[in-house]
Amino acid sequence: MSSLLQAVNEKAVRLGIPLSVHLDVTYRCNERCVHCYLDHDDNGELTFDEIHGLLQQMADAGVFYLTLSGGEPLLRNDLFAIIQRARELTFSVKLKTNAILIKEMEAAMIRDLGVEKVQISIYSHRPEVHDAITKVKGSLDRSLDAIRFLVSQGLKVAMAHVIMSQNRLDYPGVQALAAELGAECTIDPTITPHINGDRGLLKLNMSRENLSHVMHDPAVLGGDPAKFCAPPLPATDDDLDALPCSAGHSACYISPYGDVFPCVQFPLPSGNIRAQKFIDIWKDSPQLKEVRSIRMRDLPVCSGCAHVAGCSRCPGLAYMEGNMRGPSTADCEKSYAKTGIPSPNMIRLGLAGGSGR
Amino acid sequence: MSEKYIKPSRDIAARMLDDEMIVMSVRDSAVYSLNATASVIWGAADGSTPLREIVASKVVPQFDVEPEIAYQDALDLVEALAREGILVVADHPIKQQDSA
């Protein structure tokens, strides 16, 4: 990240400005991915007028980065109208989509509207594996065609690849495909629980052995395993004073029904924009204030863990596990997979060998 | 000297963050920070108000600077932003660009 961007983020946190908002415009979807954390019904989505008003409120509040997603955002036939309005208000707009509805015309429209980036989920370079995950035959071909159309329009495309048990062998193929098509590729080795709390989806996660292999791959780590997988250094005061992440500090999430959460992966109900103004929720919500009060040293278990400085701990996953100040076992697993050193949480849960069982 | 007219390029994102304007070119994702004076000029860049007038009516009173120096600095600024592709600078008023 450039030093200017870093300075901008730090300033936003310091001033308490919601620099980034992730807005899901619908939970409806035309795929049925096996690992999806959402229900795909329509329970009364925000109308075009409501979104229009919300966009103005967000611009006034200082929101700069707007991510539009879902479900599948292109199922809203006012999506382009929404993007157009967001661009008139000079948001930097990122679109997350499965892209099976994006053909040449849509790619040109997305480009003309000045969308900054399009992120598309690709589960494998092999159609049979990808389509078995999305449950739509032909979806990989359609998504890849869309990537070609978008890239040919000069748009930045990111392939988001989630690794689970059934596609665990395919991430090198996906990375190669991304390189070939001129797209970035990000890899995420964990499945999130359902937004309603049901943890059944977690059984789709790959095995610990596979995770270890993945977390030693330089192509995934983005660097030398000798560096990333080394035993963690002792935590400094700065590490303990650090924020868990930007959720609630300079970023938040809004659902298609107007519910505000710190993050899509941190579904703590913090207010609803149908009942209150966005800025009032951002500033005065007791839930967001509580989230903002937490520093790493306030976490009873994690503050004493060797991994506290380098762990990828997601407070949202911790919240879904039962305690927003508690550990996120999925992230303990990742730290363990990288370094071979189990966290106190893992030992306590009996997930790894260690003393005191 | 002819009048200069300025208007933000269509393919940008922008937001005031306290006293600076953050501008991003959506094509290459380059990010810029405009200081207080530059932000005032950017905010007044409607394509129809001459730069000279923007400087005289907004910059000079707010920042208590010499008008000629302020105008020269403003010219340098807008030309630099034009080179980066984030601001359109012309010798004639700039019409409303069509939306997609």
Added chain:
Amino acid sequence: MLSPAANETLEIGIDIGRLPIAVQTGDPEYLRILEHRFARFQCNPAAAVARLELTVTEPPISNGGDDELKVERTGTQWTIRRGDFAAQWNPTERRGQVRSLPFHYALDSVLRIVHSLVLAESGEGFLLHSASAIRNGRAFLFSGVSGAGKTTISRLAPADATLLSDEISYVRLLGERYCAFGTPFAGDLGVSGENVMAPLHAIYFLNKGAHNRVSPVSPAAAVSALLRNVLFFAQDERLVGRVFQTACEFVSRVPVFELTFRPDEEVWNLIR
């Protein structure tokens, strides 16, 4: 392509179901989008039997808060409104005006409604909430309300079935036979676009169940099911009556079944 003069009207013809409609607009960007959108259905606008004039406008456009489609008739004029557009349609003059944002979604809706009204009036056919496919030169419709399985059965279609749509089917009498026509209108799966047609062999009303099974349906039940799935805006008693007659006529000529199916490919073995 030369840019047009300031006030020149730009026009394309869109032929769906052998009902050509001329669409004109003053906005060249908008026209380009429409030319692309309706590429496979373009025809000579001079052949049109109806005309729509499109004006680009900024929001807020109409309902003020409501995204629901509203179709109402006052006198001879129909008014069509949704969050993103407002339109008028005069069936006697066969002319309409549409005010919307410069994306094709408004025109998609207006075209569906105009075709529905024209077909209702002539009694020749209807638009139906159904997936449709052509297999062995025969057209099959799979009808049902949202959630009945139209998207599912479309997803399961084998390679030798040409899907016409996963959501909206166009049915019209051609001579003595009802035929299904491809349209540019797609459902969530985005299936549409083939400008082809075939004689209608059967219509299946969908049901999800444990076993794949085709069962007969009584004419009364068939008419009932059809009326539940026809795209229609029952504001006009006389027109409702005509649609009812059309449904009865249709049921007397096209085999109607109930198709109960599991979400697997084997159901397509029953459709030949």
